[in-house]
Amino acid sequence: EIVLTQSPGTLSLSPGERATLSCRASQTVSNSYFAWYQQKFGQAPRLLIYGASRRATGIPDRFSGSGSGTDFTLTISRLEPEDFAVYYCQQYTSSLLTFGGGTKVEIK
Amino acid sequence: EVQLVESGGGLVQPGGSLRLSCAASGFTFSSYWMHWVRQAPGEGLVWVSRINSDGSTTHYADSVQGRFTISRDNAKNTLYLQMNSLRAEDRAVYYCATGNSGYFQYWGQGTLVTVSS
Numbered sequence: 151e152i153v154l155t156q157s158p159g160t161l162s163l164s165p166g167e168r169a170t171l172s173c174r175a176s177q178t179v180s181n182s183y184f185a186w187y188q189q190k191f192g193q194a195p196r197l198l199i200y201g202a203s204r205r206a207t208g209i210p211d212r213f214s215g216s217g218s219g220t221d222f223t224l225t226i227s228r229l230e231p232e233d234f235a236v237y238y239c240q241q242y243t244s245s246l247l248t249f250g251g252g253t254k255v256e257i258k
Numbered sequence: 259e260v261q262l263v264e265s266g267g268g269l270v271q272p273g274g275s276l277r278l279s280c281a282a283s284g285f286t287f288s289s290y291w292m293h294w295v296r297q298a299p300g301e302g303l304v305w306v307s308r309i310n311s312d313g314s315t316t317h318y319a320d321s322v323q324g325r326f327t328i329s330r331d332n333a334k335n336t337l338y339l340q341m342n343s344l345r346a347e348d349r350a351v352y353y354c355a356t357g358n359s360g361y362f363q364y365w366g367q368g369t370l371v372t373v374s375s
Contacts, residue, residue, distance in 0.1 A: 151320065185361040187303075194353060194365035195303065206363065238303050242360025245317045247293075247305040 152177050152241050154250035162258040169226040171253045173239035178219050183243040186215055186224045189252075190235045198237075199224065229255070260284040260364045262354050267369030274344050274373075280337040280354030280366055288312070288332040293362065294339050296350035296371075306352070307339065308360075322348075344373045 153176040163169055173184075182202035187195040197206040199215035202222060212227040226233055234257050239250040266278040280292070294306040307318045307328040316328050327340040337354050351370050357363035 183360060187362070189303075194367060195362070196365075197357070197361060197363050200357075200359075200361040240303075240305075240361065246319060247308070247360055249295075249303040249305060252302045 151246050152179065152244055152248050154239050154241060154248055156237075156239055156250035156253045158253060159251075160254045160256060162256050163229055164258045165229050165231055167229050169224075169229055169233070169255055171224040171226075171237055171239075171255075173217075173222045173224075173250050175220045175222070175241060179222075179241045179243045181243060182218055183241060184215075184217070184222050185240045185242065186213075187238045187240065188233075188235045189238065195238065226255075262356070262364055262366035264352060264354055264366045264369035267352065267371045269372045269374065270344055271375050272345060272373055275340070275342045276344065276371060278339040278341065278352055278354075278369060278371070280339075282335045282337065282354075282356075285356075285364075287330075287335040290356045291360070292328075292330060292337045293355045294328060294337075295353045295355050295362070295365075296348075297353070297368075298347075298350040301350075304350075309337070341371070344371075346373050349373050 155174045157172045184202040186199040189195040203215045214225045236252045261283045263281045293308040309316045309328045325343045329338045351368040353368045355362035355365045
């Protein structure tokens with residue numbers, strides 16, 4: 151099983167600031183089979199990024215994904231009020247899919 | 259519009275069984291892998307199981323292997339999760355989800371399973 155470790159656990163920022171979220175895999179994630187999700191309280195997750203860097207349909211361009219191998223990053227260039235939420239990374243390179251533990255982006 | 263609607267959650271005693279369903283519409287159900295993902299209250303997302311388009315291939319997380327069974331009925335556009343030998347730690351909201359490859363473009367609203375005596 152590929153273990154995904156997200157950091158930091160909580161990110162305290164102000165609207166307009168840049169957010170950088172990290173996710174490290176215990177093994178190489180081949181073919182960039184890597185995704186990011188946003189989840190707000192009481193809602194199902196929403197796909198943001200797949201293929202490590204491809205934005206899902208309807209996702210604003212302030213969200214970007216990068217990385218390969220074992221280190222991946224989600225960047226929110228300028229935080230909007232609606233971006234304060236929990237973010238999860240996910241790998242789908244192995245038959246047993248796994249998620250990271252999540253990063254909460256909260257208002258400072 | 260793609261819709262995934264879970265049902266079948268509820269309160270069950272430890273050691274008991276429950277079957278979840280997920281009714282799909284708005285896409286060609288029989289062409290997609292389908293998944294179950296769960297989330298314990300206040301915790302993160304955990305992938306549970308997946309099944310390929312014709313039901314011939316299944317995978318399970320270690321935590322549910324041997325206790326849960328995923329299946330599908332393509333004629334009814336419905337996904338199932340049979341959960342046996344339920345434990346307190348199985349308490350969670352269970353989501354069905356799907357998408358291309360192994361990422362999840364579409365999610366249901368979830369159904370809550372509570373395991374308690």
